[in-house]
Amino acid sequence: MQHRQPKGPTIQDVASRAGVSIATVSRVLNNTDYPVSPHVRKSVMQAARDLHYTPNLLGRMLQSNSNTAIGVIVPTLQNPFFNQVILGVESAARKRDYEVIIYSSHRSVAQERKNILSLLQKRVMGLLIVSIDSHPTALEQYMEYGGRVALLESDFKLSACILAQTDYFSAGTIAAQYLADRGHRRIAFLTAPITKFSRQQILAGIQDALRRAEIPFSEADIFVANTEAESDTGMYEFELGRQLVDQLLQRREPYSAIIAINDITAFGVIQALNQYGISIPGQMSVIGFDNITYSGMLSPPLTTVALPSSSMGSAACQMLIDALNKEGDVPPQVSFSFPCYLEERQSVREIPGTQHPFHS
Amino acid sequence: MQHRQPKGPTIQDVASRAGVSIATVSRVLNNTDYPVSPHVRKSVMQAARDLHYTPNLLGRMLQSNSNTAIGVIVPTLQNPFFNQVILGVESAARKRDYEVIIYSSHRSVAQERKNILSLLQKRVMGLLIVSIDSHPTALEQYMEYGGRVALLESDFKLSACILAQTDYFSAGTIAAQYLADRGHRRIAFLTAPITKFSRQQILAGIQDALRRAEIPFSEADIFVANTEAESDTGMYEFELGRQLVDQLLQRREPYSAIIAINDITAFGVIQALNQYGISIPGQMSVIGFDNITYSGMLSPPLTTVALPSSSMGSAACQMLIDALNKEGDVPPQVSFSFPCYLEERQSVREIPGTQHPFHS
């Protein structure tokens, strides 16, 4: 623990230099509507500038018990999806002159709790979190102190928070429907273990759409990785895609399309397919979920169901800040979910002879 | 500015509940070696636990004038390169029980200054920054207050800071040398405007290696984008690669290899080449710089000169924390640079009949 020596000028220094009291300095520097003579105001400003004074927020916050910062905790910064969420959060925060403090939990429960505690200790009373914890304990303590929480994509229940969710069911529907419409009849789903709510929902959506399109789709068409060990590099999901393609190819089923659980997995699928000399979309179509930036950079560019990462982030942030400013009683839980849409690129082909149905 | 009502228990609450003074509570909670009777210690701990007490760091920091956090400011979180830097910083910080606060300047000078000021106001006295500012003004003010700065890849001079740089000259050398060794004789360099020091160095390295290999390389072989407008999505650099390929192809020169200024640009190059039906590496070889995660996910996987992003981050962080703990006088500027290495994948072919020279 370091103790920096040169402690810089304080409000007191500015006061003496301007020949006024610290109260006056505080008043002009905070730009309150409190009446201060123009002359004094000027000289205070000048003194502050001369000294290169900048207020110590610790003092200010301690006294006023207010904090215009919010925290964001994501599982990792290596996945572009979360970066997009953050982007949305930051833009909403900037509009309201809030500052955002970013933490990565590195997919570690312990680290996530540390991050929450750290925010609490600094009395940052607003928190947006993509939690990987299965227990809300840390968040509950946070809320006991008056902290407000916005949960993004959570697997557990927490009362009196803002809950932002992606409509994963629709996402699944959109992907499957799209494939069905292009004439695909043998479709495989490649995924990490279906442990998380989001994955269950995607699968349910796929099943629903395929059933309605009267396309056979059974357990056997679902290729699930046997282990889950999310790595920080995003390489786990990529490897997953590669391996699952191996399994799929061994099956020797006449699949014409693959739905991958997310874009990174789809990247793995595409690379494996390329290496086997299977052309995309000529011999095999591929579709993913997320629409991360790099999806458009592949060859061929990946068709994918875009998830509302950044708008979810900004909406949640907006609601959080509103809640923060609404003094008094904690509002009940409010939850909302965002729609997905198809980002059509070039990894899915239309099977000749297909007639396009019209849907709403 | 919100004023949260429920202010949670303070040290005073713990003290009354345990029937002791706040001084005692402070002593046991801080785990000092100060003598406290085991019995009292126990009851204080218990009281704190009962109350779910967590100390208010604002008070603590204000009093002790110490802060075990450091800030990191990067131009954007959308570029995986900076994420890797952050990863390195975080791992070094974690080892020393420092916390890292991440900010993105969004490539805006104004935002960057705001971030610096914000850190200063919270009296976070250590800062690692990849600055996009051309003036060190904000940093100088920061240092006046006793803040210590580690500059990553800066274009300006700042005294008494830690300066971490990549050896871009070597990076350029490595790429060009590698190509030369595989028998390439017509090589093009595709780049954003050569305004930054890093780009100049890469070019110089390329020129140097090519000269030594006696391979002709002139101004005409350098394809420079006419505008620079870094977008936050990373798409600018990608588009750049695509456009520059167009220019290159129109020239109808028998190039056999392309050096792209970074991986994202190389992604654009590869996509454009693919769309023109030019096979990689069969008809054209491509090499980049950075070695971001996605480089291995392309088809074909990109051969690239790996830049020491994360080790640079962790080394700089380590030095910064050391400097922070070394009380007293500010040390003189210390600078160091990290080596690059070749990450050999599949986007460069060896031209038949090439004999491998042996180098050190």
Added chain:
DNA sequence: GTGAAAGCGCTAACAG
């Protein structure tokens, strides 16, 4: 061993 008290830098009554 333990407690009382003096601040850290700041804001916000309250007096003048």
Added chain:
DNA sequence: CTGTTAGCGCTTTCAC
């Protein structure tokens, strides 16, 4: 209009 003063929650002498 301006200054005095009482804390915000905490650490840390200094007494006992």
